[in-house]
Amino acid sequence: MFRPLPFFIGLRYTRAKRRNHFISFISLISMLGLTLGVMVMILVLSVMNGFDRELRTRILGMVPHATISSEQPMDDWQTLATRLEEHPQVVAAAPFIQLQGMLTHNGSVAPVLVSGVIPEAEKHVSIIEQHMTQGALSDLQDGEFGIIIGELIAKRFGVQVGDKLTFVLPEASVTPAGVFPRLKRFTVAGVFKVGAELDSSLAMIHAGDAARLSRWQPGQMQGLRVKLDDLFQAPKVAWDLALTLPGNYYAQDWTRTHGNLFAAIRMEKTMIGLLLLLIVAVAAFNIISTLVMVVTDKKADIAILRTLGASPGTIMGIFMVQGSVIGVIGTLAGGVLGVLAAWNVSAMVAGLESLFGIQFLSSDVYFISYLPSQLIWSDVALICLTALGMSFAATLYPAWRASRTEPAEALRYD
Known part of the structure; x- marks a missing residue:
């Protein structure tokens, strides 16, 4: 050879x-x-x-790829969602209402971002349904004031499905007895675990209950959460969507919240x-x-x-x-x-x-x-x-x- x-x-x-x-x-x-x-x-x-x-x-499966919002509550969000879904880069759109506040239980306090969602629409833009350890996303029913919390919040308070939590809003109510913070009791309807920091800072309630807490009319929404086919195109697509919609809408994408x-x-x-x-x-x-x-x-x-x-x-x-x-x-x-x-x-x-x-x-x-x-x-x-x-x-x-x-x-x- x-x-x-x-x-x-x-x-x-x-x-x-x-x-x-x-x-x-x-x-x-x-x-x-x-x-x-x-x-x-x-x-x-x-x-x-x-x-x-x-x-x-995980994180971008829970937080919005992009959001379309306006200064005034949206009355006809279904029409806007249908129009957004016509864009070739948009996979799905779902309404939301965001509230910031604190959850309390037996003297323990935890800051939390509460998202008001419609379960049937949310499952198309979020991975939360696949990461429920207790209960289900569909257990959120309008008017029942149920809440889904992260596993770390549940461990911190020592609660499970069926227990009560108090949500404190950063607003004050004036009564004859004086000025008191706005409080609302919620029942734990489910617990999720995505194995990320969101397990300790995010909670979900029904959008109808969130509208009542925000003192809005039934059916009004703060904005639309958009899931994109390519999340790295979010800045460009979000800007295009905001420009094409009739009215005054502004867009925000994940690069502003988690891009760093x-x-x-x-x-x-x-x-x-x-x-x-x-x-x-x-x-x-x-x-x-x-x-x-x-x-x-x-x-x-x-x-x-x-x-x-x-x-x-x-x-x-x-x-x-x-x-x-x-x-x-x-x-x-x-x-x-x-x-x-x-x-x-x-x-x-x-x-x-x-x-x-x-x-x-x-x-x-x-x-x-x-x-x-x-x-x-x-x-x-x-x-x-x-x-x-x-x-x-x-x-x-x-x-x-x-x-x-x-x-x-x-x-x-x-």
Whole structure:
């Protein structure tokens, strides 16, 4: 079988047991460093991708992609919703009324954003129905003053379905006995859990009950919540929708409320990727020191090959093959270990939390309560190709130096 001479000799040098064990040790360290760098890069970028995905699907599955509102309550929201849904980017539209206030129970207080919704329409624009742990979204009935709360609120108050909560509005009522805050008793109709910060700050009631609390006429709504086919087109689509509707309407999209969070994650992913790339670069360029020592150790062999007719290009190819083998093995090993780690890191972290009885990510501090991971094969390919490119570049100088070896000078003292 035909094998090019540089490839054949380069592989022999790689497999051979060297007399200088220090060179073998440095080669092993270079290979392990490259493996570790590639593995860590794949793992960390997969975790960052997981955070991005979870925030997109969970938080942006609960908060509006875009909202269309007006200064006055909407009387005929059905007609507006139908008109919005005619836009090719709009998946669905649902009415809402937002109220800010506090929930109280047995002396405990929690700030909350209450959304008044119509259950039949809300299920088309929100993922809450798929994340109910107690009750159902359809349990919200007009006039019954039921409320659906997040799991963290339920744990904080120690309540479940059927218990009573008091909602305090930031308004005052003047009575003969004095000025008192506006209060309304609600019955817990359900509990949801999306595994995000929203579990501690969001609640839902029926839009009819929200209209009564806002002292509006039955059927009036504050605005329309819009779900889009491509949420990253939200700023443009929301602006287009506001311009095309008759009357004075203004639009708001998720980039104003949560856009800074996604921008921070993307910036962190870029910066962490660049920092981890330095690990790969250090490991790759350790190949330079390894090959320089190999060239010094193999000067006699190089001289003999040159006297037998090997060209400088052949000598250069031999050591490029040897260095590239180190890079290929280290990169492939790191790629395989990184993929396996990215697939199993969520389960491993959950196992450690269960074993030691601690929680590394708390919803009270972070936006999600577990470590997500999403493996993107384009990231794996880019990391591996970058590592291979660095490894190949690291072989050029030592191989060029070997090709410049003069046979007479190398054999003078042998």
